[in-house]
Amino acid sequence: MRQPVTLVRSKPPDALTGWPGIPVLLERIYRSRGVRDPGELDLSLEGLCEPSGMPGLDVAVDLLLENTDQSILVVGDYDTDGATATALAILGLRALGWTRVDYLIPNRFTHGYGLSRALIEEILPRKPDLILTVDQGTTSHEGIQYARHAGIKVLVTDHHLPGAICPPANALVNPNLPGSVFRAQTLAGVGVLFYLLIALRARMRAQNCLPTEAPSLASWLDLVALGTIADLVPLDRNNRILVAQGLRRIRQGACRPGLQALIEVSHKSAMAITEEDLAFSVAPRLNAAGRLEDMRLGVACLLADDPETARQSAQALDQINQRRRSVQEDVEVDALEQVVQNMLPGTSELACVLFDRDWHLGILGLIASRIKERVHRPVFVLACSPAGELKGSARSILGVHIRDVLVTLDARYPRVLKQFGGHAMAAGLTLCEGVSIEEFRVCLEEVIEPYRAVCDMGQHIHTDGVLPVHEITLDTATAIAQGGPWGSGFPKPLFEGSFRIERIASRSERHCRVVLRDQEGEKCFQAYGFSASARACEAGKSGYFLFLPVVNRYGGREMLELQVMDQFGADEITCIERAKF
Structure with missing residues (x-):
């Protein structure tokens, strides 16, 4: 049986002032997401926060300039944020004059997360003078201490929350350190590295030691956009600028050959690329390498200079991703069977704990995310590592801070x-x-008992309220598509409406195309849905739908479609209003 569902509607402002050039509907949507002034919608690079105030930035620049002729080993992470940050570090440092720069990505299964002692032992024979971490290192106390004792300097760039004590690195750049006054604390790991390069380039220019052929750092905003979107960091204005500018470069054909190749194997168009394409088509192909094999394959793709090498790398990543999907589907079936057993009527578990010793460690987080969407409780998915340890991933719900629980x-x-x-x-x-x-x-x-009320309250879905039939138009869909970038913390609009399924055009296990008619019988709309919404489609059935008007481009034409996100019976939902998301 479905959990209770509460639709949390954004409450319209008392008065809309009419922002110049902004449709009234978009103004209402922007205001509900915290935009107070139309000037905040200016996503030019001039609006980026200045690097000043970023903790550790000056010390890090000093350290790099003291090691211009030394060997630097960039140590990344095995997700898309880590891969893009690694590639950016290699490209940026080499362009600024560093010649002895190489990289290493930890293996998820043998090294674990971060700059571990096991990883340092593997690094020692390479004898680097300086280790530069990207997207990790803030909590790697033991590994950093081990490296320092071996005579290796360590520069950490990261965005993850620190513990009570900072690691003994020579320099630590992290916008979330205690006392930080930096205004853009939601940067992804690749964003933190981008700001380090900004500060480094500015210092070199001031000291007249910037190579004359050094390119603009904007050349690599495609990588920054991909890593930022993939890591699901909140899209505050600063991150929206980084993403918007990166998308702009991709659409202009000015992206890395490896990213272009990944877009092609994803069957997307670079000229019409969206943030959703990066999140749901490109990033999974990179992440698959870190989940099932080795993220060095992903970094190599992003670093490839010629299109043919990039294409071959992208095709290999696509094949790994196909295998990832197969593994994930098998594990998800097993996990759902456990959910049925663990969440039987009469049980009162506040968290869902699932385990199978043979599940693949690389996809546990994906499974936890999928199960969380079904049970609307914190979910822990564990398996057995090659070393015999029980390892797992957890995904939580709003109101339950899972790290605090642990x-x-x-x-x-x-x-x-x-x-x-x-x-x-x-x-x-x-x-x-x-x-x-x-x-x-x-x-x-x-320990999770204090969160019982949150766990028992069921699913809460934030919406932008009912969209009148006369506003469900191609113009509305176009305005929304052009009004992004949308993402975590700045969600794409989601509307409510009552419709009748006039007929089903096509259906598969995961996809369904239908014709919807509004309850007044005035208009019909082409619509499609995925997964649960697809399975619930039934001709002649009326219901309450959550949807988004989208632009369907086909054969040189643009048509309106509705993307159905969910549907309910009238008795399955309650509604409340809040001023903001």
């Missing part, structure tokens, strides 16, 4: 968690040797 669990039961890390909505964890899944489940239920 901090509390670790304080109360210090022999349960070997290590953990994460943020409000996602975390990774490893159980101590000898701790069973049932022991972990019991301890977790105890």
Whole structure:
């Protein structure tokens, strides 16, 4: 049975002032997302926050300039943010005059996350003078200490939340360090590295040591946009500028050959690329390498200079992603069977804990995300590592800060968690040797009990309210498409409406195309839906729909379609209003 659903509608402002050149509907949408002034919609590069105030930036620039002729090893992370940040570091430093720059990506299965001691032991024979981390390192105390004792300098660039004590790095650049006054603290890892290059280039220009052939840093905004979108960081104005400018370069054909090739194997058009294309088509192909094999394949694709090499790399990544989909589908079937058993009527588990020793470690986070959308509770998915450890990923819901939950669990039961890390909505964890899944489940239920009211309240979906039939037009769809970039923290509009399914045009397991008629019988609309919304389609059925007007471009024509996100019976929902998302 479906969990209770509450539609949280954005409450329209008391008065819309009529922003010049902005449709009234878009003004209302922007205001509900915290935009106070039309000037905030200017997404030119001049609107970027100045680097001043970023903790550790000056020290990091000093360290790099002291090591211009030394060997630098860039150590990234095995997701798209880490891959794009690694590629940006290599390209940027080489363009600014550093010649001895190489990179290494930790292996998810043998090294684990971050600058671990095991990774440092592998690095030592390469004898780098300086390790530059991107998108990781803030919590890698042991590995950094080990590297320093071996005589290697360490420069950390990261965006993850720090612990109570900072690691013993020579320099630490992170907008989220205590006392930070930097105004753009939501940067992704690639964004932090981009700001380091901005500061480094500015210092070199001031000291008259900037190479005359050094390109503009804007040349690599395509990588910054991809990493920012993929990492789901909130799209505040600063991140929206980075993404908008990166999308602009891609559409102009000015992106890296590797990114162009990834767009092509995703069957998308670079000239019409959207933030959703990057998030749901390009990024998964890069992430697949880190999930199933080695993210060095992804970085190599992004660094490729000639189109043919880039194409071959992109095709290899596409094949890995196809395998990832197959593995994920098999695991998801098993996981859903466990959900049915664990969430039977009469049970009161506040968190859903799923385990199979043979599940692939690389896709546990994906499974946790999919299950969370079904049960609307925090979800922990664990499996057994090659070393015999129980490792897992967690995904949470609004109102349950999952990292704080694990901090509390670790304080109360210090022999349960070997290590953990994460943020409000996602975390990774490893159980101590000898701790069973049932022991972990019991301890977790105890510490998550204070969140019972949140866990029991069911699904909350934020919407922009009912869209009148006369506003469901191609002009509306076009305005929304051009009004982005949309994403985490600045969500694409979602509207409500009552419709009748006039007929079903086509259907598959995951996709359904239908014709919808509004309840007054005035208009019919072409519509499509995926997954659960597709399976619920039934000709002649009336219901309450959540949808988005979109532009369908085909054969040189533009047509209106409705993308159906969900549908309900009238008795399955309640509605409340709030001023902002």
